[in-house]
Amino acid sequence: MSESKVALVTGAGQGIGRGIALKLASDGFDVVVADLAVQEEKAEGVVNEIEALGRRAIFVAADVSRKADVEAAVAAAVDQLGGFDVIVNNAGIAQVKPILDVTEEDLNRILQVNVNSVVFGIQAASASFIERGVKGRIISAASIASIQGFPILGAYSASKFAVRGLTQVAAQELAPHGITVNAYAPGIVGTGMWELIDAELSKINGKPLGQNLKENVDSISLGRIETPEDVAGVVSFFASENSGYVTGQVLLVDGGMLYN
Known part of the structure; x- marks a missing residue:
């Protein structure tokens, strides 16, 4: 096993995911950059940026709404980078529609990407952590919409409330294994x-x-x-030794929009 720690970040080809991947690399992590196959060019660019920081990185094509893809990404971390210590379930989508206009297809899609993926990430990561005796970190993307529902973002708000609930439950169930589970809530x-x-x-x-x-x-x-770097700072905290006694929390990082 490598001496450095390894983090897997989903949706890491751009935006917040890229910011998180680069921050964790600067913290000393080797990084699995996971994203959709169609994002490979952007993701490989992130891999190059991480390598320029002196860390190792690989791209893994993954549709996080598919359990097998998430499991394969975790396996790639162990097999190709020699370890696996942190998962960041960052990938997600938004939908902007009045609740009366949300279709069955809309609802299924946003739940598959924003909720199912978090369940699959928790399951795959914890199985690997427990098997290898690692007190790992599970970190997921919530939102200010996980604390307060926002008009025209009904399905999105529902998906992020679900992430908050899953974070609380997984934290309690995985605590005996020394695994912490937290979420970040950008604005x-x-x-x-x-x-x-x-x-x-x-x-x-x-x-x-x-x-x-x-x-x-x-x-x-x-x-x-807010910038991706603002979000990445909170993820960095959750991935570090400084948060060893923090679990089951959703931390608002919104510049002062909600007060919870």
């Missing part, structure tokens, strides 16, 4: 997901492109939009 991050949300809100309420985003950013106490 408005300047990535493609919020560009999508802004565009869809514009269609619904008729405000010009960019106006919905600006109004939301204006509500942030710290007065600026």
Whole structure:
């Protein structure tokens, strides 16, 4: 087994996932960059960035809504990087629709990607940790929408409330093995997901492109939009020895939007 620790980050080809992967690499982790096969070019770019930091990295194509893909990504961490200590269930999608317009297909899709993937990640990671006697870390993507439901984001809010519940349950069940389970709850991050949300809100309420985003950013106490690096700092904490006595928590990292 390698001396360095190994982290697996899903959805790591861009956005928040890329920021997390690079931060963990700077913390000394070797990293499995997992993302959809169609994101391979971007993901390989992240692999190169990690290697430039002096760490090892591999790309693994994975559709996190498929249990077998998540299990294969975990296996690749052990087989190719020689260890596996942290999983970051980061991959997710947004949907912007009034609750009355959410279709069966919409609901199935967002639950498969945002909820099922977290269950599969918890299962695959904990099985590997327990088998190898590793007191590993499971870290998942929640959202401010896991604490408060937001209009026009009904299915998304429901999926993130589910992540919060799974985090609390898994933390209790896995504590006897020394495995901690936590989640991070970003607010408005300047990535493609919020560009999508802004565009869809514009269609619904008729405000010009960019106006919905600006109004939301204006509500942030710290007065600026969130960056992937802001989120990555919290994940870094959860992956570090500093959080050894923290489990079952969802930590808001939103610049001061919600107070819980």
